[in-house]
Structures are given as structure tokens and as C-alpha cells.
Amino acid sequence: MKVIVGLGNPGAQYANTPHSVGFEVVDAIAAELGLGWETKKAFSCLMAKGVFAGVPVLLVKPQTYMNLSGDSVAPVVKYHNATTADLIVVQDDIDIPLGRIRIRKNGSCGGHNGIRNIIERLGSQSFIRLKVGVGKDKSNVIGHVLGKFDPASRTTVDKVVSASVQAVASILRDGADKAMNVFNGWTPDAS
Numbered sequence: 001m002k003v004i005v006g007l008g009n010p011g012a013q014y015a016n017t018p019h020s021v022g023f024e025v026v027d028a029i030a031a032e033l034g035l036g037w038e039t040k041k042a043f044s045c046l047m048a049k050g051v052f053a054g055v056p057v058l059l060v061k062p063q064t065y066m067n068l069s070g071d072s073v074a075p076v077v078k079y080h081n082a083t084t085a086d087l088i089v090v091q092d093d094i095d096i097p098l099g100r101i102r103i104r105k106n107g108s109c110g111g112h113n114g115i116r117n118i119i120e121r122l123g124s125q126s127f128i129r130l131k132v133g134v135g136k137d138k139s140n141v142i143g144h145v146l147g148k149f150d151p152a153s154r155t156t157v158d159k160v161v162s163a164s165v166q167a168v169a170s171i172l173r174d175g176a177d178k179a180m181n182v183f184n185g186w187t188p189d190a191s
Helices: 018-033 070-079 113-122 141-146 151-174 176-183
Strands: 002-006 038-040 045-052 055-062 087-093 101-104 128-133
Touching: 002 018, 002 070, 018 045, 018 055, 018 087, 018 128, 018 141, 018 151, 045 070, 045 151, 055 070, 055 151, 070 087, 070 113, 087 113, 087 151, 101 151, 101 176, 128 151, 151 176
Parallel strands: 002 055, 002 087, 087 128
Antiparallel strands: 038 045, 045 055, 101 128
């Protein structure tokens, strides 16, 4: 079973914000599969189980707030006898322009506090990340990632979320290397 985690912040005030785009991607996968979310208090998350791209998956939305994502993710991975090789984390990335996605097979947190906490709690950097570019406002990074998408950006994000769902399916079906070749150069104009 693969564990697909979408990162974000719980609560309506954080919906439609760059920092919660990971939630949007796993929500789109759940919707495509006709799955509903179940609250799992023991893991501080919302969870859904299904089969995506022919692979059994566990979809996870930590409800711990971003900086403590690992407090949810690590126990889920351990309880389900998964390894870091079974983990795919969908995250926002301010260093990637809005409208781009990038798949990485491992590496540091890159300054992302949710990823930092997951690495700390798992004791490993060796898990796949699907980074969704949200761009940045250098003068107000926190305001940018927690602010709402404007209508023009929202149109781009909708395309990126759709492409991200396809990218996760490709990772599951074809492996990370092939998915990287297809999606790391993807742009919204290509869809």
C-alpha cells in the first residue's frame, strides 16, 4: 500500500491558499475515486482508502497544522507497516513558479517546515515529494502562502491540481523516474 499525503492547514480560513494546495491534490484524487474522508483522531488526520492507478492507496490529510505534519505522518506510516519507499508527499513550494510542478525522490526539506517535521519524525529524507509551485512574494512570504489565490491564479492552480493528480498516478504506475521525465517540465499551457 502506498501512503499519499497532502500537506495543508486545517480549517476554512486556510482553504484556497498556497500552503494548502497539497490538500487540494489529495481531495481531487479522493473525488476521482468517489472516496469520502474519515476522521482518524489517533493519527490527527483525515484518511481515505482506495485503489488509484491500480495500486492500493491510503490518502492522508494531516490535521496538525503544517509545522507538525510529521506528528501525523510518521505514526500513519508505522501503523500501516509502510516504509519511506511507500510514501508520496504532496506539498507547496514557494521556490517553484506558480503553474509548475516538480517530483523529487529524496532530499532536504528545502526550507519547508512541514517537510522538515516529517523528515525529523521519520528519521529519513528518502521519500517522494510532489512539489506544487506557488511562487513567492519575497517581501511577505507568510502572507503569500496563507493568503487566498486571486481568480487568475486560481485558474492556473486548478490546472496544476489536475496535472498533479496525473503525476501521482504516473508515479504509482510507472515509477518516479518516468514521472519526473514527463511532469518536471510540465506547464499549464501544455494541458
